Amino acid sequence: xxxxxxxxxxxxxSRSSLPKSSxxxxxxxxxxxxxxxxxxxxxxxxxxxxxxxxxxSKVTAESSYLDFILxxxxxxxxxxxPDARGQAGPGKEVKQRKPTAHQSSPRRQRLxxxxxxALQPEQPVKKDIRLIKSARTNGQSxxxxxxxxxxxxxxxxxxxxxxxxxxxVYFARAHGRYFRTKHVTVRSxxxxxxxxxxxxNTQFARxxxxxxxxxxxxxxxxxxxxLHGDAAKWAREAIAxxxxxxxxxxxxxxxxxxxxxxYYWSQIALWLMYNEPEYMIKFLQETHTWPYPxxxxxxxxxxxxxxxxxxxxxxxxxxxxSELFPLLADREKGGRLHIDGSFFRLLxxxxxxxxxxxxxxxxxxxxxxxxxxxxxxxxxxxxxxGHFEQALDALLEAKNADAALDSYAFRSNCATxxxxxxxxxxxxxxxxxxxxxxxxxxxxxxNQLCNIVMLNAVEAGDLKTxxxxxxxxxxxGLEADSYTYAILLKGxxxxxxxxxxxxxxxxxxxxxxxxxxxxxxxxxxxxxLAIHHKKHNPERAYEILVEAFxxxxxxxxxxxxxxxxxxxxxxxxxxxxxxxxxQQSMAIMMAMFxxxxxxxxxxxxxxxxxxxxxxxLVDLNAEPFTSMIETDxxxxxxxMTFIKTKxxxxxxxxxxxxxxxxxxxxxxxxxxxxxxxxxxFLHGFSRHGLMKxxxxxxxxxxxxxxxxxxxxxxxxxTGYASAQDMEGLLDVLRRMELDSVTWDEWTMNGLRKFxxxxxxxxxxxxxxxxxxxxxxSDIKDSLGERLNTFGDDARRIEQRREDAAQGAADSPxxxxxxxxxxxxxFN
DNA sequence: TCGGCTATGA
Numbered sequence: 001x002x003x004x005x006x007x008x009x010x011x012x013x014s015r016s017s018l019p020k021s022s023x024x025x026x027x028x029x030x031x032x033x034x035x036x037x038x039x040x041x042x043x044x045x046x047x048x049x050x051x052x053x054x055x056x057s058k059v060t061a062e063s064s065y066l067d068f069i070l071x072x073x074x075x076x077x078x079x080x081x082p083d084a085r086g087q088a089g090p091g092k093e094v095k096q097r098k099p100t101a102h103q104s105s106p107r108r109q110r111l112x113x114x115x116x117x118a119l120q121p122e123q124p125v126k127k128d129i130r131l132i133k134s135a136r137t138n139g140q141s142x143x144x145x146x147x148x149x150x151x152x153x154x155x156x157x158x159x160x161x162x163x164x165x166x167x168x169v170y171f172a173r174a175h176g177r178y179f180r181t182k183h184v185t186v187r188s189x190x191x192x193x194x195x196x197x198x199x200x201n202t203q204f205a206r207x208x209x210x211x212x213x214x215x216x217x218x219x220x221x222x223x224x225x226x227l228h229g230d231a232a233k234w235a236r237e238a239i240a241x242x243x244x245x246x247x248x249x250x251x252x253x254x255x256x257x258x259x260x261x262x263y264y265w266s267q268i269a270l271w272l273m274y275n276e277p278e279y280m281i282k283f284l285q286e287t288h289t290w291p292y293p294x295x296x297x298x299x300x301x302x303x304x305x306x307x308x309x310x311x312x313x314x315x316x317x318x319x320x321x322s323e324l325f326p327l328l329a330d331r332e333k334g335g336r337l338h339i340d341g342s343f344f345r346l347l348x349x350x351x352x353x354x355x356x357x358x359x360x361x362x363x364x365x366x367x368x369x370x371x372x373x374x375x376x377x378x379x380x381x382x383x384x385x386g387h388f389e390q391a392l393d394a395l396l397e398a399k400n401a402d403a404a405l406d407s408y409a410f411r412s413n414c415a416t417x418x419x420x421x422x423x424x425x426x427x428x429x430x431x432x433x434x435x436x437x438x439x440x441x442x443x444x445x446x447n448q449l450c451n452i453v454m455l456n457a458v459e460a461g462d463l464k465t466x467x468x469x470x471x472x473x474x475x476x477g478l479e480a481d482s483y484t485y486a487i488l489l490k491g492x493x494x495x496x497x498x499x500x501x502x503x504x505x506x507x508x509x510x511x512x513x514x515x516x517x518x519x520x521x522x523x524x525x526x527x528x529l530a531i532h533h534k535k536h537n538p539e540r541a542y543e544i545l546v547e548a549f550x551x552x553x554x555x556x557x558x559x560x561x562x563x564x565x566x567x568x569x570x571x572x573x574x575x576x577x578x579x580x581x582x583q584q585s586m587a588i589m590m591a592m593f594x595x596x597x598x599x600x601x602x603x604x605x606x607x608x609x610x611x612x613x614x615x616x617l618v619d620l621n622a623e624p625f626t627s628m629i630e631t632d633x634x635x636x637x638x639x640m641t642f643i644k645t646k647x648x649x650x651x652x653x654x655x656x657x658x659x660x661x662x663x664x665x666x667x668x669x670x671x672x673x674x675x676x677x678x679x680x681f682l683h684g685f686s687r688h689g690l691m692k693x694x695x696x697x698x699x700x701x702x703x704x705x706x707x708x709x710x711x712x713x714x715x716x717x718t719g720y721a722s723a724q725d726m727e728g729l730l731d732v733l734r735r736m737e738l739d740s741v742t743w744d745e746w747t748m749n750g751l752r753k754f755x756x757x758x759x760x761x762x763x764x765x766x767x768x769x770x771x772x773x774x775x776x777s778d779i780k781d782s783l784g785e786r787l788n789t790f791g792d793d794a795r796r797i798e799q800r801r802e803d804a805a806q807g808a809a810d811s812p813x814x815x816x817x818x819x820x821x822x823x824x825x826f827n
Numbered sequence: 828t829c830g831g832c833t834a835t836g837a
Contacts, residue, residue, distance in 0.1 A: 412828040414828075416828060419829070451828095451829045481829095482830075486830035487829075489830085489831090588831085591833075634833080637833060676833065711834060746835055749836065750835080
């Protein structure tokens with residue numbers, strides 16, 4: 001009984017009882033979405049006025065991002081920068097702040113003296129950054145550094161902060177405007193204040209604004225920081241003098257007391273970031289001495305520089321930044337850096353593995369505060385670059401940093417790690433070891449992770465393992481999904497003779513997933529049937545395939561192409577598939593049809609007619625045909641069919657021609673002939689002994705920027721060998737050597753086609769006596785000499801190429817031989 | 828984070 005009948009029968013009986021694949025249930029949503037919706041509900045319960053609605057339509061190029069976020073009614077927010085005149089003399093601020101920090105007066109009094117001030121003297125002092133009281137109040141005097149924590153939702157309402165859409169950034173109201181701050185600072189001891197941070201934050205927000213991506217758009221402008229005149233002057237002076245600039249600046253800074261020094265440090269830093277970011281790296285490096293600049297300023301600066309340089313696509317500076325980071329992270333007792341994930345995410349693509357590794361080491365050694373997501377970024381990098389020990393290490397760090405093991409991000413990382421492990425030598429064993437480690441950490445293997453391990457096993461050719469994972473997956477109550485079956489079916493292809501396994505797998509797939517709604521699984525079934533029956537049942541293979549196809553997919557496209565036998569549909573056609581066929585399944589059917597022996601059946605369309613029809617449908621923008629031209633698959637199928645006969649070479653040339661021109665009004669982009677396409681085309685000429693034309697094809701493909709590969713070369717060599725053209729054969733072998741293509745099994749078999757093996761051997765002997773022919777000698781030494789030795793040959797090759805090229809233009813005799821009158825395959 | 832179609836031969 002034909003294999004597909006069995007399978008398809010069971011499909012018919014079980015279809016109604018198939019479990020419907022349920023749409024994504026809310027419980028399966030990523031955690032972030034869940035917490036977001038929880039937050040929304042909390043927000044609703046809150047009595048406080050609702051946040052302004054976000055209306056994308058109101059965003060225009062002119063309107064400021066902040067105004068948009070906050071709504072115009074939220075305050076008389078000027079769209080222009082506040083008057084620089086109004087900016088308070090920052091020096092005064094420091095003076096005012098000082099007593100506040102050290103007073104132990106009651107809280108109320110302290111609050112009133114918070115040194116964030118109105119800028120215009122005529123305006124009443126606003127309560128600019130309202131202070132949050134930390135939950136933890138102890139009586140200790142204020143320590144000298146700031147700590148930060150996120151405010152609660154309620155606190156956020158109170159201080160009128162707004163959280164930006166996608167970053168841990170708050171908007172604090174100050175100076176009558178909203179400004180971006182990295183965090184609302186909560187000082188240890190329960191004292192809260194803007195103080196130093198306020199100045200920094202406000203000014204930093206002005207330069208940072210441009211890179212603040214909310215709603216996926218960059219803000220239209222950034223604002224110059226408003227700085228103390230001296231600071232800007234010094235910075236300018238320092239830059240103007242590359243030799244003594246930095247020592248001069250350092251000397252000036254050193255002359256101040258610590259408060260003032262930090263103040264000027266921050267002013268210079270802001271100026272540099274705005275005007276000379278490249279210089280800022282140097283500045284950070286040079287000022288990294290005890291007592292260190294404030295941690296939060298370093299955090300901000302690093303983040304700003306990373307964003308700036310990545311926006312400028314300045315890889316060099318990004319690398320410099322990555323080398324600066326380990327230095328800055330080492331602060332002894334100067335507080336730990338707190339870096340968010342975006343810093344590393346922006347840097348990593350431009351850094352070498354060593355640089356990334358150094359950053360990772362710095363994070364670990366100097367206890368830089370990072371989110372567990374950051375560890376996952378590192379882990380992903382290590383996994384992709386094949387450093388599995390480190391990848392696992394980073395994964396472990398993430399876990400220690402309280403990563404949720406069942407979160408999407410964590411699992412995704414495990415998946416990357418597992419999937420990439422197969423690219424290692426002995427990949428499957430590496431993969432299994434990683435599985436062991438993950439389980440030890442406490443990760444539970446879910447469906448997806450099992451699928452990946454199965455896929456790895458399949459790719460390693462270990463079907464036994466793949467199937468045993470499958471059965472234990474079922475035993476453990478996990479549900480095999482469409483991926484699982486697609487992977488298993490892919491495995492079946494490597495032992496396609498095993499009809500029992502194939503049959504059982506198809507049956508299982510039909511039973512457990514709705515194959516009529518899963519194009520990939522359906523395509524895999526189709527492909528398995530195609531390979532199996534082509535081998536074991538060649539006469540009826542196409543017929544069987546048509547039947548299977550009809551039960552899975554909509555057969556209209558097949559009819560449009562003229563691929564269906566004209567006989568009336570049988571009684572079984574009651575169970576027609578309705579899925580629009582995928583390009584892959586169409587390609588399978590078309591390849592199968594084209595592979596069919598047509599000499600017997602008169603009713604079937606000629607491959608050339610199918611091709612014509614196909615192109616016509618493409619021109620009509622009919623799917624799935626149109627999107628099929630975006631890859632070379634189907635064109636290559638046609639090519640392979642056409643080159644079988646000498647006459648078909650004309651058709652093949654037509655295919656190549658079609659591939660090189662863009663069809664009119666097509667929605668899809670035509671794929672140009674690839675290395676593979678050209679190789680097939682070349683094979684067409686070489687197999688029919690038309691070596692001159694084959695050489696032409698080689699010329700043409702190279703002119704189009706496609707270089708031959710070992711398949712192309714072997715094809716050419718086999719062609720010359722079959723044509724008993726020793727001269728040509730040796731010539732190809734020499735060109736292969738120049739191209740550093742090594743001989744393989746195909747080359748050897750090709751050479752056997754040359755009948756006069758003795759002569760060939762003699763020729764090899766003769767050439768072997770030339771010492772430079774020795775392949776094993778040091779390439780560096782021999783290459784130049786080899787080129788000299790083959791100078792004559794190289795010249796002959798050139799001559800031959802020219803001949804071939806000329807042949808294209810003015811020797812139609814070869815072309816006439818293939819039946820062409822006006823032979824212009826190339827554009 | 829996981830899955831589908833194409834090339835050289837006896």
